[in-house]
Amino acid sequence: MRRAGILMPISALPSPYGIGTLGAAAREFVDFLADGGQSCWQILPVCPTSFGDSPYQSFSSFAGNPYFIDLEDLAAEGLLEPGEFRDLNWGDDPARVDYGLLYETRYPVLRGACRRLLEQDPPDFAQFRQEHGDWLEDYALFMALKERHGGVSWFQWPEEERLRRPGALAAAREELGEELAFWRAVQYLFFRQWKKLKAYANGKGISVVGDLPIYVSGDSADVWSHPEQFQLDGEGRPTEVAGCPPDGFSADGQLWGNPLFDWERMEADGYRWWIRRIASQFQLYDVLRIDHFRGFDEYYAIPYGETTARNGRWRPGPGIGFFRAIEAALGPRDIIAEDLGFLTGSVRKLLAESGYPGMKVLEFAFDSRDTGGGYLPHCYTPHCVAYTGTHDNDTIQGWMSSAPAEDVALAKAYLRLNEQEGYHWGMMRSAWASAADLAVMQFQDLLGLGSEARMNIPSTLGGNNWRWRTLPGTCGGELARRLRREMEIYQRLPAQ
Numbered sequence: 334m335r336r337a338g339i340l341m342p343i344s345a346l347p348s349p350y351g352i353g354t355l356g357a358a359a360r361e362f363v364d365f366l367a368d369g370g371q372s373c374w375q376i377l378p379v380c381p382t383s384f385g386d387s388p389y390q391s392f393s394s395f396a397g398n399p400y401f402i403d404l405e406d407l408a409a410e411g412l413l414e415p416g417e418f419r420d421l422n423w424g425d426d427p428a429r430v431d432y433g434l435l436y437e438t439r440y441p442v443l444r445g446a447c448r449r450l451l452e453q454d455p456p457d458f459a460q461f462r463q464e465h466g467d468w469l470e471d472y473a474l475f476m477a478l479k480e481r482h483g484g485v486s487w488f489q490w491p492e493e494e495r496l497r498r499p500g501a502l503a504a505a506r507e508e509l510g511e512e513l514a515f516w517r518a519v520q521y522l523f524f525r526q527w528k529k530l531k532a533y534a535n536g537k538g539i540s541v542v543g544d545l546p547i548y549v550s551g552d553s554a555d556v557w558s559h560p561e562q563f564q565l566d567g568e569g570r571p572t573e574v575a576g577c578p579p580d581g582f583s584a585d586g587q588l589w590g591n592p593l594f595d596w597e598r599m600e601a602d603g604y605r606w607w608i609r610r611i612a613s614q615f616q617l618y619d620v621l622r623i624d625h626f627r628g629f630d631e632y633y634a635i636p637y638g639e640t641t642a643r644n645g646r647w648r649p650g651p652g653i654g655f656f657r658a659i660e661a662a663l664g665p666r667d668i669i670a671e672d673l674g675f676l677t678g679s680v681r682k683l684l685a686e687s688g689y690p691g692m693k694v695l696e697f698a699f700d701s702r703d704t705g706g707g708y709l710p711h712c713y714t715p716h717c718v719a720y721t722g723t724h725d726n727d728t729i730q731g732w733m734s735s736a737p738a739e740d741v742a743l744a745k746a747y748l749r750l751n752e753q754e755g756y757h758w759g760m761m762r763s764a765w766a767s768a769a770d771l772a773v774m775q776f777q778d779l780l781g782l783g784s785e786a787r788m789n790i791p792s793t794l795g796g797n798n799w800r801w802r803t804l805p806g807t808c809g810g811e812l813a814r815r816l817r818r819e820m821e822i823y824q825r826l827p828a829q
Contacts (some may be wrong), residue, residue, distance in 0.1 A: 338373025338542060343432055345803055346803065354434060369603055369814075417445055425436075429797070443519055469520060471557075529707070572637055583792060690718050690771070691718070699740045728783060765820075779804075
């Protein structure tokens, strides 16, 4: 079945409170998708952001982002008074997220809501704690200890807490009981609101497509609570870290810095940690995009302490045995493999054996630095997902303005682009017209925005990364009608 979707991060939804949330604007966006003939809403990871405000660097790969909890919905439930949040300073620019301001302002408001929640003791709270107990207690303790130590990385905590000495952890649980209760309650509120939003989307015929980073942050509850699953030394520090080697896009490569998995150890216990992780993702999403699929075939390991990715080496990943273990435990799942970049024959073989659809990014098709990727639409087979660009790419209009002249000329000739109509519509139309079973567009491209709306520039920190937001009123009826007409033309309307 031919389908279409929109990539729109939760953080980028309009809201008067500094960042997009799971509230009314999210439901309005679902309505827009349904009116526009879409089948899927793709988002970025919804886990709590840490270093660099990136959703791909999180304090937990299981927890939800507290910033996404909608304050108006909390007020409607009686957990907040309007005066406790409506008159606060949430930032001067509604088109940008101010993460520093959010950190200072959001948590005091949430503490008030959680205090009332715990006083009410909702009947399903104990059940929530039980269902999520395999990660929730470690996460709550991790966040409470991080707060006590001024927010520093757990690598800098006292040894007895850093290395999880039982006596030290028992003492911390007793001393930080109120903090533990707060962090549990925050997660309860997130998952309760998320469950309602997902039910609303599914009720409108919209499937939610989530995004799973292959790696987790070093400064996370994941690594602190399960150090045996990672390549760490006796002090809990990484021996090697993740990244990508130098290529035509980056002379130094990409130094991500994430600790690497101990794949031999994981295989020996049947990949139990990974099975729990992916199972938790399918509690949130209908479809899951797994980032950096190549890393399961072979992964790039950089010695800890290096300042660039130049001196790394390729090491074998878990291969098809990993995915067979996942399917044996969880059954067949709707998974998209992020197979972008230089692909070896063994990666292509792994993709074919997995049975997952890969990705095709149209902007890559005209990049003179990259050949042989099969990104031109006439090369697509049905079993793939077509994008004009992802969160790591420029917008279409931004790309047309900044790409080398010969690349832009080729795109204009191949796609028969018309400046009067807007280059973005011509490029999106080519993806919709392709044979790909699913075609996903960035919402910024529907609006015809330039580089100012780009979500992320890989290998950079700060700046405008992860900060773009849309303004109220952009999901209008006229745009939905035009989008639906394109779906009719290219036979991507949902089945009735």
